Amino acid sequence: MSFSSFVFLIRFLPLALILYYIVPGKVKNPLLVVLSLVFYTWGDPRSLPALLVIALAGYVSALMLDKLQKGRKAVLIFGLLLVLGSLAFYKYLGFIVSNLNSLIFERLNMGISAPKIASPLGISFFAFTTASYIIDVYKGVSSSCRNIVDYLLYICFFPKLLMGPIMRYKDFEPQLHERVIFESQLEKGAFRFIKGLAKKVLLADSVSALWNEVTSLGYENVSTPFAWLGVLAYTLQLYYDFSGYSDMALGLASMLGFTLPENFNFPYSSKSATEFWRRWHMTMGEWFKQYVYFPLGGSRCSKSRMMFNTFVVWALTGLWHGAAWNFVLWGIFYFILLMLEKNFYLNYLNKYPILGHIYTIFVTLVGWALFAVSDFGSLFALLKKMFVFSGGYSCLYSLRNYGILLIVCAVFSLEKTGRIVNRLSSKLWFRLVAALVLLLLSLAYMTDATYQPFLYAQF
């Protein structure tokens, strides 16, 4: 279930918190596992077996890795094949088949139908978590977890199960047993959860309407400024959607006495694409660095090899976001940018911050345009509209309608604003007022989203 649903907010969360706080210490972990499985099953009942199989594959592999002296590599490969193979099966089989079709089979007049498999909710995240665990145990970074309850809690902990942050076992393990819930964690967690909910419901969902409008009007039919405005809206939507979700995850975890790693650090305040990727979806970036880039040799090798390693990382990063070529294109776009920056102009961008900011905003917008549209015909139409100046539906009305919202979104995506909010958050009156207003507004917007006066019955 989604954090921003009524089932979660007025059923699951209050009940889960009460139960969690009143049960004795020993029962807290088993309770959290049960709650997490309920949480998962509610959102995607048919995929519970897939989640459990993938999780258990990690559990068994790690136990074997710890016991065995010989054949550890085989266990590693087998475990990873099972975990990442499931990910490939669920998420990419349709994509692979349809590509093979158009490449080979259709030419031979023997196209096979692409299977329609519903991908289990959150599989990209829990498969990556499990894979990191197997590799870490193999490398001896962590020892295996014998207690199945503790292990399942690590993989299935509901705040991070569906959308991260992706966490390594060595960071989670210390929290499994020795945790005390301080008042400060309750307060920080609750405030952060409300902030995240507001980011998702008040900002992301509102500003997404502008991008949807551009899409439904058609990229060919809008004017060039309108196309850019639409992509800007999408850019803000992505940030508030995902970072809002991460805030909610971290807030929830904090209320339960856990600390999860940060995932976003004001990415739109970056001065270069290189810096952007140190601030955007940080735990995923770290995963690719640890488990793909370094094993390939990282940067401690020849320059051409390093380029190749970076290319692989970014093509995979793209593909991880979705089974379509535009995501790969988006990944390669960042590969090219990072290489250009590293070899040519990163120093200039850091030296002239204003230039750096403008450059970063520009490339980020172009990047998200690639990310947004999977159909290449439409993507081409959008890019053409953005870069070949032409008329169409004017953006003036939308600018007027969404103007204040866009300004609010832009201002709160800046690091400076974040610092001011943080300073204010230490004041009691601020937390009181902000929490109350944001929560009430979020509930109002959530309710409104379910409100559908049945217009057409009236004609």
Next chain:
Amino acid sequence: MIKRVPAFVILFVMLFALLLLSIILPKQTYSENENKYLATLPKFSFKSFWDGSFETKYGTYLSDQLPGRSAWISAKSIAESFLLKTENNGIVYGKDGYLFPKFQSYDESTYWDNLKSIHDFAMETDTPVHVIVVPSAYTVLTDYVLSGLPAVDEQEAMNKGLPILSASCDVINIWDKLEDAQHDYVFYRTDHHWTTYGAYIAYRDYCEKAGLVPYNAFFEAASTAGNFLGTSYSKCKKVGTLPDTISYFPFDATISYDGKTYPGIYDFTKLTTRDKYAMFLYGNHAESLVESEESRDKKGSLLIIKDSYADSMIPFLTRNYSSITCIDPRYYLGSIQELAKGDYDDILILLGFENLSGEGNWVKLSF
């Protein structure tokens, strides 16, 4: 407690209170604004849980029965106006309190299919077929729409599409007359329908084309029903919206549908509900018959294939036809072509552009 952990207390108390209230409070059954029955607690079964339908229904149940649901929705509308938004829930705020449904795209192939069905229908019958397409308010009320609103150019679409009907039908273009009268309250401010005066303008045009003597309506003398907040208002709930007034003429006529005859053509009980426009002809029906003894023309019977725009125009037509058969193709299950073979003096097809360009029910005309 609230002094030490204020955000936590607010979050916990609020969610827990909603949890309790949503269980304790009596359940609502019907939402007038949404014109639907609100969801009730779904029955649990392993099958419905496994396929996810229980979860979906339970989510709808929670949001439908959320304590203070209507107040939350109004609160959102107010918050949007603080952001200086010029629209809410797909309703664009125009000048002078006008609320316009946003209409930005339509399926061209459906539009052409529907036009072709009307054409095929008209070719099959010997009775003269007249066609009136009612434009959406925002296209006619050009002085009341905020500039630069991207919207479907209905005039262009009609200019392109309607000529294909002229070989088989008499297309009555009411656009210019409505636009000329745009300052005379031809559309409701809070509802997507035209006013009785807007319908009257179209009526006079129709009479001219069909060779009838129009009834002279004096709107100063019309009966009125106030406090009408229509569908557009229901959607956006804009604070400070002024209600509309419905005008009507108490003609002597009867309406029959579903095997029952009602005295009069206005359902005054609807005036106590939100959907006051449904007072005209007792709302939407698959088939109804409006009869009057006062028709002044020799012509006797009219078949009208329509959506609800026609409801406020048909009262005037009772002055010209002694019997009017009304068909709503969205609900009518029989063959309309078969029906049209009956003994009618005229056939009128009257529908809104938005309806003509969507839904696809007009394809039924060709069967």
